[in-house]
Amino acid sequence: MAALGLTPGEKAFYQDNGYILCRGIFTPGEATELRREAHALAQRLQQFRQIEVAWATVRATGTVVQHCHDVQFYAAAFARMIVDPRLTAVAQSIIGPNVQLHHTKMFIKPPERGAPFPMHQDYPYFPFKNDSMIAAIIHFDDAPLEKGCVRVVPGSHKLGPLATTAADYSLPHEQYPIEKATPCPAQAGDVLFFSYLTIHGSGINASKEARTTVLVQMRDPEDVPLARVHESWGQGMMLAGIDPTCCQTKRLWTQADEKRQQEVLATAAAG
Ligand SMILES: O=C(O)CCC(=O)C(=O)O
Known part of the structure; x- marks a missing residue:
């Protein structure tokens, strides 16, 4: 079996560029089965809710992505996928021995009308003190x-958080044109890892086939959230190693929730 994780050369590439495309982390057969799970999930979800979304700044194009957060709560295949050592070993090479889940999200860009993602950093959605947060797009x-593969701006993670005034936190096209970004064309089973500071986006899926991915957002459990934003069900699950803080962040959040609940109950009782 091949060694897991990044080689020293790959690690140096990631540190310089803020991203790395790892080929064949999952086999073509595994990717096919995960694709079937993703499309079956989209079919099931559509019976209950609208799953087609698009970024505010590209909504006028009439394109959409089918989307679901926290897919590991909907199908066990995704729960197995996010703790797979072939995936988490690369995350450990970047983050360190302990890797904690922030959230997952499935994106299916439908054929011919798959929405683009404007250029952005993920930082403003869920800022952390030490910027340990990374994404892995499977x-x-x-x-x-x-098909609208992901594009990145190599080295842009070194710029730190950039100012944005857009409601969806996208960056101005004139300053960060997607056409100038580096395309990362991928094959089924490949995984693209990048820092939440790396500027990235993706184009329209103009092809005759859907583009199907799951993005796993992960961080060092000792990194501290700067705001209570983008919380979700699976947050805090350990994907590799241990949580040396023994869930301190989670505990603080639970206490805050209880306090909020008591305030709501007190207000209701007073009324
Ligand atoms: O899947 C893509 O094309 C891009 C996803 C992305 O940029 C994001 O979720 O932040």
Whole structure:
């Protein structure tokens, strides 16, 4: 079996560029099965709610992505996927021995009308003190350029958090044109890792086939959230190693929730 995690050369590439595309983390057969799970999940969800979304700044294009957060709560195959050592060993090479889940999200860009993602950093959505947060985009089918593969700005993680005034936190197109960003065409089973400070986006899926991915957002459990934002069900689950803080962040959040609940009950009783 091949060694898991990044080689020293790959690690140096990640540190310089803020991203790395790891080929064949999952086999083509595994990717096909995960793709089937993703599309079956989208079918099931559509019976209950609207799953088609698009960023505010690209909504006028009439394109959409089918989307679901926290997919590991909907199908066990995704729960197994996010703790797979082939995936988490790369995350450990970047973050350190302990890797904690922040959230997962499935994106299916439908054929011919798959929405683009404007250029952005993930930082403003869930800022952390030490910027340990990374994303891993797991490709379940091939994502060539015409399918709207992800594009990155190499080295942009070194710029730190950038100011944005857009409601969806996207960066101005004139300053950060997607056409100038580096495309990361991927094959089924490949995983693209990048820092939440790396500027990235993706194009329209103009092809005849859906582009299907799950993004796993992960961090060092000792890093501290700067705001109570983007909380979700699976947050705090350990994907590799241990949580040396023994869930301190979670405990603080639970206490805050209880306090809020008591305030609501007191207000209701007073009324
Ligand atoms: O899947 C893509 O094309 C991009 C996803 C992305 O940029 C994000 O979720 O932050």
